[in-house]
Each structure stands twice: as structure tokens, then as C-alpha cells.
Amino acid sequence: MSAAAKIRSTIESTGKTRKVTSALEMVAASKLNKTQQRMAASRPYADKMLSVIGHLAQSNSEYRHPFLDARPPQRVGYIVISTDRGLCGGLNTNLFKETLKSMQAWQAQSVEVDVCVLGQKALSFFKRHQFNVLAQAAHLGDVPELSDVVGVVSTLLKAYDSGSVDRIFLASNVHVNTMTQKPRMLQLVPLLPAQLDQAPDHWDYIYEPDAKVVMDTLLNRYIECEVYQGMIENIACEQAARMMAMKNATDNAGDIIDSLRLAYNKVRQASITQELSEIVAGAEAV
């Protein structure tokens, strides 16, 4: 009987776990919609910004902004965006794996790596792996403010301006659809020519008040906006990944309960059969 009781208690506890995971799944599903909308709403701004900067890079300005010119890398900076909480499948793990691979490629060329992190998971990961964490921000919630991002970004931009960092990358997840999220390494600074569409003609803008002021404002804002967009997108990824992970967990719990119930019934039947045969044998003996 004790075997049957043990199985029964396992069924009960698995059932409770299933309740929790299905509740988490529903919470994630309801948040997902909102975060996806937020992501879609802020995307046009980033796209337009990039196209303006594309024009800017082709124009033949007398002032060449440092963000547009590459210099040989001696030290590179990464901005890594992760979630604050776990229980979202392999979202963070995949991103970190990809980021580490890209960092190790730099380290193999004896280029040093600095990291700025957004999100608790990235913070503890890169601290554990003894990376040089320049700036950090975590627990920014579901609706981060642009001002939360600015501090982290400006640390790296200042390092770039002073020449101590020669490349800045953004590592974050891209929301392909609800089922798939992909880690992405984006080179933020200097801007890659591939990011900008090329045109052959020679022309330039009229700048008001002057080229330096306008370009500084625009490029700084672009970087901030790109990182902010990455954060918003990462939140949508988090909810989508959590929803899928919790859905799988709920389904798996159901499967486990089914197989346990089968095992329980077999044990119960076996014990009844045994008792019956014992009674019959006892009756025959009398």
C-alpha cells in the first residue's frame, strides 16, 4: 500500500506544480500582447532615425563625426540586455552563449572586452565570469524609461569619445515571432556602411545651427533609441519565451500525471489481485 500512497502524493504535488505553471503561462500571455504593441509602436522611430542617419553618412559634410569612422580595435564594449527574472526557457542562456562566443573571438585577437549590462541575469552572469562590468542597470520593470537606458549608454559613449573603447556592440534578443526569439549582435558604433544604404551623388545638408551640433544630437539619440528599442524588444521576447516555456511545463506535468496515474492503478490492481488470491488460498486451506 505504501508504494501506492507514494505515487498518489507525487500525483498531487505534480498537479500543484501544473497549476502554478499554467497560471504563469496565462500571465505571460496577457503581458505579451501589451509588450508586443509597445514594441511595434516604437519601431517606426528607430527605422526613420536610421534612414536619416543613412542619408547623413552619405552626405559630404565638412565635419566627420567620430561615430562614422572605424579605428583599429584595441578594446571593445558590449551592451548586453537580459531579463531580470528566469523561468523563460533558454532565452538568456542562448544570448549569453552567443555573446561569449563573439567576446572570445575578440579576446583571441588580444582585444580587451568591457561590458555594460541591463538586466539582473546578465549582471550576475558577467560578474560570475569575471568580466569588466563598466555600468549596470537592473529591475527596470515592464515599461522602462528612456532615461534608465541613457546612463548605461553614455558610459560607453564617453569611453568611445575618449578613445578607450573602439567598438560598441549591442547584444540582445530579436523578437521574430511568438515561437522564436533570436540572439543578435549589432555593432552600434562606429556605424557599419552595411546598415546604411548607399547613394553615389555628392551633396550635403544645410545644417542649423551647424553640422557638429546636429550630428552629435542625432547620433547620440540614435544610439540611445536603438538600445531602448532593444530593451522593449527583449521584454516582448521574455514574455513570449516564458509563455512557451510554461506551456511546455504545463503539458509535461500533464504527461507525468497521466503516466503516474497508470502506474498507480497498476499497483492498486496488483494489490487487490494479491489480496484476492490470498483469501482464496486461505479458504481452500480451511
Next chain:
Amino acid sequence: MPEAKTIQLDIVSAESALFSGQVLRVLVSGSLGELGIEPGHTALLSPLKPGQVTFTQQEGSVEHFYVSGGVVEVQPDHVTILADTCIRGEALDAEKATAAQAAAQAKLADQQAEADYAQALRELAQATAQLRMIQELNRRRKV
């Protein structure tokens, strides 16, 4: 009647895309003064002051937007306004703007809060620009 010349206008803010379409002319407040942009304007790039964006649509109707700042890019065939925040003229709230103006003035008067001087100045400029726009819209409605 010959087709009037138009220019493609896109207004986007960090929160959303607010307008996209063909317009006859656009008026914005650039950092050095008011700019009137018509089709075929030479390429120009300028930061924006808090103020109005006004444009005339093809059928002749005039639309007003408030922007708190940003950047305007002009190409001969299109205008892109990258706004920090942008509010449709009709959605402006006079009471809120007045309150914001009063708060900013109070902050400026407070000598201790010196660190936030630039911020307060910016807030004041934004609130004042909103109020000016509301007044102008009201006046136009009465006429």
C-alpha cells in the same frame, strides 16, 4: 486643374508613428527660427524647439501638432520629423500646460535647486509653447 505639388511628410515620436502622407507645405519651429518647407526644398537638418508643427494637406485642411523637441530632416521629396514627444493639437490640455508652466516657474524661482536649472528651463519652454499653441488654436476656432 493641374495636380498640386506635394511632399511626403512623416512624423514619428518614440512612442508611435503619428502622421504619414502627402502634404502641400509644412511649418516647423527650428532651433534658429520658424521654417516653412515646400516641395523641392533643399536638404536640411535642424534640431527642433518646443513648438508647433503645422501642415496643409492636399484637400486644403490644416493640421496642428505640438512637439516637445526633436530633429527635422528635409530632402527635396520628403520631410521627416523625429519628435521627442508629439501631441495632436486638439489633444492638448490647457489646464495641464498651465500647471506645468507654474511648476517650472516655481522651480526656477527656487534658488536652492540649481542643479535642475537647465531641466526647469526646458520644462518652462515646453509648457509655454503648448499654451501659445492652445491660445492660437482657440483664436482660430472663434474666427
